[in-house]
Amino acid sequence: MSGNFVKFAELGRKIVGVGRNYRDHAAELGSAIPEVPLLFMKPATSYITEGTPIKIPKGCTSLHHEIELGVVIGQKGTDIPEGNAMNHVAGYVLALDMTARDFQNVAKQKGTPWDLAKGFDTGCPVGKFIPKASISDPHNLELWCKVNGALKQKGNTKDMIFKIPYLISYISQYFTLEPYDMILTGTCRCKWVSKGDVIQGGLANLAEIKFKVVGAGGS
Numbered sequence: 001m002s003g004n005f006v007k008f009a010e011l012g013r014k015i016v017g018v019g020r021n022y023r024d025h026a027a028e029l030g031s032a033i034p035e036v037p038l039l040f041m042k043p044a045t046s047y048i049t050e051g052t053p054i055k056i057p058k059g060c061t062s063l064h065h066e067i068e069l070g071v072v073i074g075q076k077g078t079d080i081p082e083g084n085a086m087n088h089v090a091g092y093v094l095a096l097d098m099t100a101r102d103f104q105n106v107a108k109q110k111g112t113p114w115d116l117a118k119g120f121d122t123g124c125p126v127g128k129f130i131p132k133a134s135i136s137d138p139h140n141l142e143l144w145c146k147v148n149g150a151l152k153q154k155g156n157t158k159d160m161i162f163k164i165p166y167l168i169s170y171i172s173q174y175f176t177l178e179p180y181d182m183i184l185t186g187t188c189r190c191k192w193v194s195k196g197d198v199i200q201g202g203l204a205n206l207a208e209i210k211f212k213v214v215g216a217g218g219s
């Protein structure tokens with residue numbers, strides 16, 4: 001797959017989220033560690049790139065940022081063996097899995113889907129595509145997130161419970177993975193944001209992102 005994958009977020013493929021893949025995040029939400037990957041989907045309409053603000057979804061009173069490593073798929077596959085999984089990776093991206101935590105808490109209590117909490121417009125800000133060759137070990141990368149300059153999240157991808165080859169293999173047993181799909185690999189921790197805040201994130205010395213948060217009305 002060529003390095004010219006920059007516009008993957010505009011090509012409209014699916015986003016598969018992995019939840020509770022870091023012990024610290026599961027613990028801070030009082031959630032059990034999953035025995036198999038906990039999956040959810042975000043529609044491609046949730047993608048935004050730098051320059052477009054994150055809009056607090058209508059009625060949301062607790063919007064959280066989750067800084068995550070995104071894995072961008074480059075080769076189609078179903079039932080991908082773990083040993084071959086990395087051949088399906090085109091590259092990576094630094095992403096924010098924005099989560100309407102209040103919507104999610106209601107859904108968790110009622111046992112209903114997380115779609116509204118995860119899949120709203122602007123809920124998946126991403127940075128630039130990073131070709132696979134630029135990262136020798138995706139399981140040893142520092143991740144950080146600041147809000148208005150104050151550090152809110154700091155973690156390392158080495159702490160993922162389920163590693164990338166296993167995630168690709170597991171997901172592809174249920175959803176065919178296609179070029180330009182993206183897997184959000186989970187977050188180390190989370191915090192909330194408000195209208196007017198500026199979120200910045202970093203992935204080792206490879207990528208940085210910056211997004212402004214606006215209200216439901218767009219200001």
Ligand SMILES: O=C(O)/C=C/C(=O)CC(=O)C(=O)O
Nearest residue numbers: 018019020021029031186187
């Ligand atoms: O309620 C929970 O335990 C987890 C909530 C999430 O939003 C999961 C994630 O997206 C994540 O762990 O990254």
Ligand SMILES: [Mg+2]
Nearest residue numbers: 066097186187
């Ligand atoms: Mg997440």
